[in-house]
Amino acid sequence: KRVLLYSLYSLIHKFLNLVGECKYKTKHIIKVIMIIDTRSTIDCRLHIILEDYKPMKVLAHTKIAGIKSLPIVIDSLTGDNLDNFKLLVGKMIRTCVEESGLGLAAPQVGINKTFFISIDPTSLRKESTTSPFDSSTSNQQDQSFRSTVNYNTYLNPTWVAITEDGKETEKEGCLSVKTEQPLAISRYRSILASWHELDLHTNEIKEMRAIRLTGMRARLFMHECEHLSGGNIVETYKRQNNNNNRGDNKKKR
Numbered sequence: 001k002r003v004l005l006y007s008l009y010s011l012i013h014k015f016l017n018l019v020g021e022c023k024y025k026t027k028h029i030i031k032v033i034m035i036i037d038t039r040s041t042i043d044c045r046l047h048i049i050l051e052d053y054k055p056m057k058v059l060a061h062t063k064i065a066g067i068k069s070l071p072i073v074i075d076s077l078t079g080d081n082l083d084n085f086k087l088l089v090g091k092m093i094r095t096c097v098e099e100s101g102l103g104l105a106a107p108q109v110g111i112n113k114t115f116f117i118s119i120d121p122t123s124l125r126k127e128s129t130t131s132p133f134d135s136s137t138s139n140q141q142d143q144s145f146r147s148t149v150n151y152n153t154y155l156n157p158t159w160v161a162i163t164e165d166g167k168e169t170e171k172e173g174c175l176s177v178k179t180e181q182p183l184a185i186s187r188y189r190s191i192l193a194s195w196h197e198l199d200l201h202t203n204e205i206k207e208m209r210a211i212r213l214t215g216m217r218a219r220l221f222m223h224e225c226e227h228l229s230g231g232n233i234v235e236t237y238k239r240q241n242n243n244n245n246r247g248d249n250k251k252k253r
Helices: 002-018 023-036 042-052 079-099 140-146 215-228 233-252
Strands: 103-105 115-119 151-161 167-172 183-188 190-198 205-214
Touching: 079 103, 079 115, 079 151, 079 190, 103 215, 115 215, 151 215, 167 215, 183 215, 183 233, 190 215, 205 215, 215 233
Parallel strands: none
Antiparallel strands: 103 115, 115 151, 151 190, 167 183, 190 205
């Protein structure tokens, strides 16, 4: 079945070239084949996206600071709209893989919509001892497993802190902050998160409500949501340091 589909794609590709059609339409044909070929594994479907789409340009944090993203109308994600959205998600995944990133929010690639992609922490190799947030300590092995993890898609995410679990400080990097060293950011250990999740394999959109996230997954969620509200780790680091300095000055008095 797959051989026939790829043969069909090849014929259409040649036809489009003859009539002078652009590559953009060719990419849509690839997406149609991916949807028809339901027996292929998710890894294979992801591979098709990654091979075909160039990485997107990640904007610097200074260019997107203070811009709050707009919510996604979930009911509008059908037909061509859903196909186009999945194409965008595929490009974002490719960008994350190329940059060895843990996650990527839509505003970071110039899309003013409330969604982000991030790795599924459960797919990380347990034997790694390196903090995946700290890009300064990454090595060849960590770069390798980063490119093989699964990515999840989070639409219209929100969260509330579980304050009784307290906070913890850990170094974080960011694809939009190239010139800075990883910054020590204090965040809640646990949160209750809600979002809509798009399954790239089945096209199903599930509503997730009040899901308890802890540790690395909670930190990832909060980091990406920060981008969606116009924030970034540089501003957070400065604000937290200023608050700490004010606290120290009060104690001295």
